[in-house]
Amino acid sequence: MIGAVLAGGRGRRFGGDKLLYKINGRPLILYTIERLETARRIDEIILVASKDNAEKLERLGYRVVVDELLIGPMGGVYTALNLGDAFVVAGDMPLLIPEFIDYIIEEFKNSGKIACVPRWENGYLEPLHAAYSRAFREILEEKIKSGNYALNRAIREANPCYLPIESLPGEWRESFFNVNTREDLGRIQKG
Numbered sequence: 001m002i003g004a005v006l007a008g009g010r011g012r013r014f015g016g017d018k019l020l021y022k023i024n025g026r027p028l029i030l031y032t033i034e035r036l037e038t039a040r041r042i043d044e045i046i047l048v049a050s051k052d053n054a055e056k057l058e059r060l061g062y063r064v065v066v067d068e069l070l071i072g073p074m075g076g077v078y079t080a081l082n083l084g085d086a087f088v089v090a091g092d093m094p095l096l097i098p099e100f101i102d103y104i105i106e107e108f109k110n111s112g113k114i115a116c117v118p119r120w121e122n123g124y125l126e127p128l129h130a131a132y133s134r135a136f137r138e139i140l141e142e143k144i145k146s147g148n149y150a151l152n153r154a155i156r157e158a159n160p161c162y163l164p165i166e167s168l169p170g171e172w173r174e175s176f177f178n179v180n181t182r183e184d185l186g187r188i189q190k191g
């Protein structure tokens with residue numbers, strides 16, 4: 001199972017390159033990567049970059065693939081799945097819980113479904129903390145061709161396995177935390 005880190009965003013709300021922004025001397029994306037690679041069921045990490053930041057990200061020492069589409073998360077997932085089944089996260093999720101990731105991958109493998117995605121009681125999905133099979137790529141390809149870039153809708157149509165978040169350990173929810181603005185950094189600066 002590939003651990004794919006989406007890293008092709010613009011960081012407009014942050015006001016600059018948030019993934020390479022240093023916290024306690026280390027780029028934000030390294031926090032995410034290190035948590036992800038601690039998950040036992042992740043075999044290889046890839047960074048799904050834009051062509052503008054690929055070179056800088058390569059210096060971190062991980063495999064980088066370029067997302068040529070840059071249509072948002074759907075294009076990042078599509079690019080990652082070219083390499084095989086993948087657990088996909090956003091690069092700005094520094095508080096990932098490795099046990100939660102392993103749990104999702106295990107559920108995904110046991111379910112035999114095309115994807116396994118955490119879902120809140122109100123129906124909200126967490127598509128950037130989810131496992132996808134390579135077969136999902138074909139569905140995404142159709143969506144992309146027809147200009148439908150809504151990842152959540154594509155997931156819902158694929159009859160995935162859903163993981164009800166409210167029935168999982170409460171402390172796992174920290175895994176969904178992501179950095180959008182500079183104020184969000186306060187939560188990790190101490191650690």
Ligand SMILES: Nc1nc2c(ncn2[C@@H]2O[C@H](COP(=O)(O)OP(=O)(O)OP(=O)(O)O)[C@@H](O)[C@H]2O)c(=O)[nH]1
Nearest residue numbers: 007008009010011012013067070071072076090091
């Ligand atoms: N490969 C790839 N990654 C993306 C794309 N859009 C967003 N991401 C990444 O997905 C994660 C979540 O992105 P957002 O925070 O929603 O978007 P962003 O562009 O980084 O930030 P904003 O401009 O403030 O919305 C970040 O790690 C982004 O780098 C894309 O089109 N392709």
